[in-house]
Amino acid sequence: MSDILSILVSTVVLGSIYGLVALGMTLIYGILRVLDMSQGSMVMVGGFVGWAVMTSAGLSPWLAIVAAFAATFALGVLTQVVSVQPLIGRRGTDFEMITFITTFAVAMVLSNLALQFFGPRQKNVPELVGGSIHLYESVSLPYQSIVMTAIALALMLGFALFLNRSRYGIAIRAVAQDLDAARLMGVPIKRVFPLVMGFASAIAGVAGVFLATQYFASPTAGDQPLLIALIVVIFGGLGSLQGAIVAAYAIGLIQAAASVYVSTTWALPILYGVIVLVLIIRPQGIAGRSLEARL
Amino acid sequence: MPADALLEVRGVSCGYGETTIVRNAELTVGAGETLCLVGPNGHGKSTLLRAITGLLPLSAGEVRFGGERIDGRAAEQLTELGIVHIPQGDHLFPDLTVEENLLMGAFPKGAWKDRGTALDEVFARFPKLKDRRRQRARTLSGGERRMVAIGRGLMRQPRLLVIDEPSLGLAPVIVESVYEIIAGVAAQRTTSILLVEENFTHVEEVADRVSVLEMGRIVRTGLPAELADDAAVTQSYLGALPS
Numbered sequence: 081m082s083d084i085l086s087i088l089v090s091t092v093v094l095g096s097i098y099g100l101v102a103l104g105m106t107l108i109y110g111i112l113r114v115l116d117m118s119q120g121s122m123v124m125v126g127g128f129v130g131w132a133v134m135t136s137a138g139l140s141p142w143l144a145i146v147a148a149f150a151a152t153f154a155l156g157v158l159t160q161v162v163s164v165q166p167l168i169g170r171r172g173t174d175f176e177m178i179t180f181i182t183t184f185a186v187a188m189v190l191s192n193l194a195l196q197f198f199g200p201r202q203k204n205v206p207e208l209v210g211g212s213i214h215l216y217e218s219v220s221l222p223y224q225s226i227v228m229t230a231i232a233l234a235l236m237l238g239f240a241l242f243l244n245r246s247r248y249g250i251a252i253r254a255v256a257q258d259l260d261a262a263r264l265m266g267v268p269i270k271r272v273f274p275l276v277m278g279f280a281s282a283i284a285g286v287a288g289v290f291l292a293t294q295y296f297a298s299p300t301a302g303d304q305p306l307l308i309a310l311i312v313v314i315f316g317g318l319g320s321l322q323g324a325i326v327a328a329y330a331i332g333l334i335q336a337a338a339s340v341y342v343s344t345t346w347a348l349p350i351l352y353g354v355i356v357l358v359l360i361i362r363p364q365g366i367a368g369r370s371l372e373a374r375l
Numbered sequence: 376m377p378a379d380a381l382l383e384v385r386g387v388s389c390g391y392g393e394t395t396i397v398r399n400a401e402l403t404v405g406a407g408e409t410l411c412l413v414g415p416n417g418h419g420k421s422t423l424l425r426a427i428t429g430l431l432p433l434s435a436g437e438v439r440f441g442g443e444r445i446d447g448r449a450a451e452q453l454t455e456l457g458i459v460h461i462p463q464g465d466h467l468f469p470d471l472t473v474e475e476n477l478l479m480g481a482f483p484k485g486a487w488k489d490r491g492t493a494l495d496e497v498f499a500r501f502p503k504l505k506d507r508r509r510q511r512a513r514t515l516s517g518g519e520r521r522m523v524a525i526g527r528g529l530m531r532q533p534r535l536l537v538i539d540e541p542s543l544g545l546a547p548v549i550v551e552s553v554y555e556i557i558a559g560v561a562a563q564r565t566t567s568i569l570l571v572e573e574n575f576t577h578v579e580e581v582a583d584r585v586s587v588l589e590m591g592r593i594v595r596t597g598l599p600a601e602l603a604d605d606a607a608v609t610q611s612y613l614g615a616l617p618s
């Protein structure tokens with residue numbers, strides 16, 4: 081009973097954080113056909129912003145979340161303008177491959193800049209809120225987890241509403257499905273693309289604050305989340321939003337269950353093993369259709 | 376030739392990459408006029424339309440709309456001038472619902488605030504779409520798709536309606552109803568229409584004038600009646616074998 085409870089608690093927390101990072105990657109892939117390797121850096125930058133606001137300046141964690149959102153939004157827009165926009169519509173190049181490399185280069189630049197400015201030492205970031213609720217035997221639920229999960233769910237829900245209801249949201253999905261038709265409707269694609277990457281990066285930035293409070297802020301803090309996000313996105317069926325979110329929680333569950341029932345050191349090998357297995361059986365991912373537009 | 380030209384295409388050449396498809400094309404559409412563009416398959420009709428509405432850059436020539444140069448402007452900017460292009464093959468957004476597809480037709484700011492009324496008007500024209508409003512476009516029949524494509528184009532008040540082969544792949548009954556709608560818009564004389572059509576019966580139904588595009592060039596322009604009797608046109612248009 082207490083095993084199951086603690087697995088549930090970690091599944092929800094891990095899944096929500098993975099879901100945030102994967103949501104951004106999925107949006108970017110679904111709309112721009114870019115596997116954005118700079119998303120891990122946004123997590124890293126979000127962590128440092130959290131550290132700067134909370135630890136260095138001693139300000140409120142809420143401000144840290146807002147600041148991380150704003151900073152990574154701007155950085156995401158900049159990354160798009162510098163490393164993706166110039167390649168759109170170039171003939172005779174493999175857009176997906178080239179942007180994979182250019183965004184990876186941006187990620188390298190950002191983590192080296194972080195190393196220069198902040199040094200290699202891991203930096204502690206305080207919890208957003210202290211305290212916890214006692215659930216059962218040795219299992220307790222920190223308020224911090226509740227807050228993070230609530231914010232993550234609110235962001236995901238907010239995005240779903242934005243994409244389904246608003247003028248720009250529908251337009252963003254339209255762009256992913258038929259670029260020429262979207263242009264004929266008057267959708268300003270030159271503005272939509274940076275906007276998408278800005279929002280996606282901003283969500284990753286918020287996830288970065290969350291992760292930093294769980295672990296640390298450091299120049300390499302984005303590496304593991306990037307890998308997980310890539311896996312979630314592929315696992316979910318490249319470009320499918322619902323698939324990515326389901327996959328994020330599924331991966332959280334596998335990781336949590338493996339940690340509890342086997343051991344923490346075996347959690348990741350088991351996770352990756354399961355992923356290889358699932359992808360061999362369903363190469364298009366759990367919600368993937370085929371290679372068309374999938375949002 | 377109409378004195379008050381809304382759309383003027385002067386010496387336009389365009390193509391894809393190194394390949395030039397359309398050469399030195401000339402055509403004019405007057406205010407409220409319907410011009411039909413006819414010609415054999417693959418000779419560049421759609422390509423010319425794509426260049427006019429800003430999807431494709433010109434390699435030479437100029438396009439004027441209401442006297443103003445519009446070549447070089449992107450398609451997404453031209454929508455603001457009231458240019459609507461209903462492309463060949465519909466180009467619906469497959470995973471958006473019927474209603475969302477239609478709403479995208481009202482994306483420009485001015486049209487968005489009137490989207491409710493526009494939607495009602497489209498549903499009045501195509502009652503079938505109202506029943507299917509929550510259905511994804513990819514699951515529609517060919518006829519329903521065409522209705523969505525045309526409805527989406529009518530979601531804002533077009534000054535110039537560019538329609539590329541609206542009868543393509545449809546059963547005769549549905550083609551009739553499509554042409555009823557086009558004829559209705561044409562008869563109002565408030566919207567200019569540039570139409571590509573294969574079937575000369577329909578061309579005669581709606582066209583004020585006809586231009587023939589052959590091997591990427593506009594080889595003739597005239598009244599439908601003149602061109603119907605023109606043996607050269609009939610031959611190229613119907614793709615008859617050379618004698």
Ligand SMILES: Nc1ncnc2c1ncn2[C@@H]1O[C@H](COP(=O)(O)OP(=O)(O)OP(=O)(O)O)[C@@H](O)[C@H]1O
Pocket residue numbers: 391396414415416417418419420421422423463
């Ligand atoms: N995206 C493209 N890239 C390269 N060539 C193209 C492209 N689109 C069309 N073409 C070529 O341009 C030529 C003209 O095509 P276009 O679609 O304009 O013909 P069309 O007159 O509209 O024919 P149809 O009556 O069959 O629609 C064709 O030879 C076609 O193969």
Ligand SMILES: [Mg+2]
Pocket residue numbers: 420421422463539540
């Ligand atoms: Mg064509």
